[in-house]
Amino acid sequence: MDDVIQFGSLCVQEPADQRTTQPHQLPIYATSSFAFDNLEEGMEVFSGQRAGHLYSRFGNPTIDAVAGKIAALECFGEAYEGAGYLCSSGMGAISTLCLGLLKPGDKILTQRNLYGGTTELFQKMLEPLGLELVLAELDDLAVVERLLNDQPGIRMVYYETPANPTLTCLDIRALSSLAGQHGAYSVADNTFATPDLQRPLQLGADFVLHSTTKYLNGHGNSTSGAIIGKDAERMQEEVFPALKLLGTNCNPWDAWLLNNGMKTLSLRMERHCDNAEAVAQYLSQSPLVSQVHYPGLNSHPQYDLAKRQMRRSGGVVSFELKDGLAAGRRFVNALSLCSIAPTMGDIDTLVMHPASMSHLRVPQEQRLAAGITDGMIRLSVGIEEAVDILADLERGLQAV
Numbered sequence: 532m533d534d535v536i537q538f539g540s541l542c543v544q545e546p547a548d549q550r551t552t553q554p555h556q557l558p559i560y561a562t563s564s565f566a567f568d569n570l571e572e573g574m575e576v577f578s579g580q581r582a583g584h585l586y587s588r589f590g591n592p593t594i595d596a597v598a599g600k601i602a603a604l605e606c607f608g609e610a611y612e613g614a615g616y617l618c619s620s621g622m623g624a625i626s627t628l629c630l631g632l633l634k635p636g637d638k639i640l641t642q643r644n645l646y647g648g649t650t651e652l653f654q655k656m657l658e659p660l661g662l663e664l665v666l667a668e669l670d671d672l673a674v675v676e677r678l679l680n681d682q683p684g685i686r687m688v689y690y691e692t693p694a695n696p697t698l699t700c701l702d703i704r705a706l707s708s709l710a711g712q713h714g715a716y717s718v719a720d721n722t723f724a725t726p727d728l729q730r731p732l733q734l735g736a737d738f739v740l741h742s743t744t745k746y747l748n749g750h751g752n753s754t755s756g757a758i759i760g761k762d763a764e765r766m767q768e769e770v771f772p773a774l775k776l777l778g779t780n781c782n783p784w785d786a787w788l789l790n791n792g793m794k795t796l797s798l799r800m801e802r803h804c805d806n807a808e809a810v811a812q813y814l815s816q817s818p819l820v821s822q823v824h825y826p827g828l829n830s831h832p833q834y835d836l837a838k839r840q841m842r843r844s845g846g847v848v849s850f851e852l853k854d855g856l857a858a859g860r861r862f863v864n865a866l867s868l869c870s871i872a873p874t875m876g877d878i879d880t881l882v883m884h885p886a887s888m889s890h891l892r893v894p895q896e897q898r899l900a901a902g903i904t905d906g907m908i909r910l911s912v913g914i915e916e917a918v919d920i921l922a923d924l925e926r927g928l929q930a931v
């Protein structure tokens with residue numbers, strides 16, 4: 532038979548790899564699977580005798596490179612290397628970690644004022660599967676210790692610091708130490724701070740989670756999440772099977788966009804912090820504002836703690852307008868530079884009125900119990916020129 536294939540078959544074939552030198556930028560490996568030169572190679576990779584990619588749900592060079600970079604940032608300057616996985620979203624990362632580590636009957640101790648989606652995940656998806664939620668004020672360490680003593684089923688202490696949108700800060704070192712003494716994992720959602728400002732693993736946490744949709748990407752053009760673990764072996768044995776079987780993996784395109792965004796993380800965070808400090812000071816002086824929540828203000832209840840565990844105070848400022856719901860709506864509608872958007876961590880300034888947006892369907896009583904008042908506004912302060920941001924806020928306050 533002739534070795535030359537027919538025209539139709541040639542159309543189907545992959546062209547030969549033309550790469551002769553290293554690409555300067557991370558390539559996007561848009562492939563769902565990886566091919567082997569022969570069956571023996573395939574068997575070795577399948578059996579784990581030889582390192583290699585098989586199928587993109589299990590791992591892909593683009594996704595793995597970016598996950599490894601976030602792990603390197605979270606472990607920066609430490610002796611441990613850790614390990615990281617990239618997920619389809621922040622929620623994908625949280626659910627994968629919980630389902631990987633916990634089994635029915637285990638309890639999660641967490642705070643009342645978590646990101647709303649995380650609370651909903653715990654209550655609506657994980658509790659029906661037999662995981663129990665224990666809600667407490669995690670800034671009261673005596674309460675945390677009592678709960679851990681009284682309820683040995685607590686296998687995870689899960690916290691967000693600073694928390695969304697109240698900016699409450701929690702003591703990572705103390706929570707991790709208490710969790711460790713009671714055989715529970717310490718898990719920190721580090722979305723607000725990023726590893727540029729705070730490194731929970733260094734303070735004793737076992738795992739760090741991110742909605743990389745936010746600051747790590749920084750440009751609002753991809754959705755993804757990350758799980759970083761200090762113990763690479765535990766990541767491989769307990770977290771990887773959950774990622775693989777739940778199929779909560781990221782895709783190469785979003786991973787690539789995330790990598791692009793991360794290149795300027797350090798520069799962006801500096802400017803976000805400069806601008807947020809200016810905004811927090813400005814709002815503190817307004818007679819229309821009853822309270823400003825920003826860990827960098829010495830009026831913040833955890834100011835000293837934030838100073839200890841964060842390099843700077845971050846880019847999100849929440850504040851409360853004295854005149855409640857109507858004032859909140861007038862303020863937001865009068866802004867022109869800031870975009871009204873239910874996300875944060877982008878390079879442009881974003882505004883959110885939780886009572887009208889993220890918490891619209893949460894009963895007022897429950898919302899207030901989580902510290903989210905009618906007049907609360909969350910600003911994700913961008914990297915524009917500070918004078919322009921302040922001028923826009925002035926416009927909003929005048930409308931109030």
Ligand SMILES: Cc1ncc(COP(=O)(O)O)c(C=O)c1O
Nearest residue numbers: 620621622646695722742744755
């Ligand atoms: C602190 C925090 N964690 C997790 C999430 C969930 O992330 P994603 O929207 O990427 O699923 C969010 C989303 O806003 C968040 O603010």
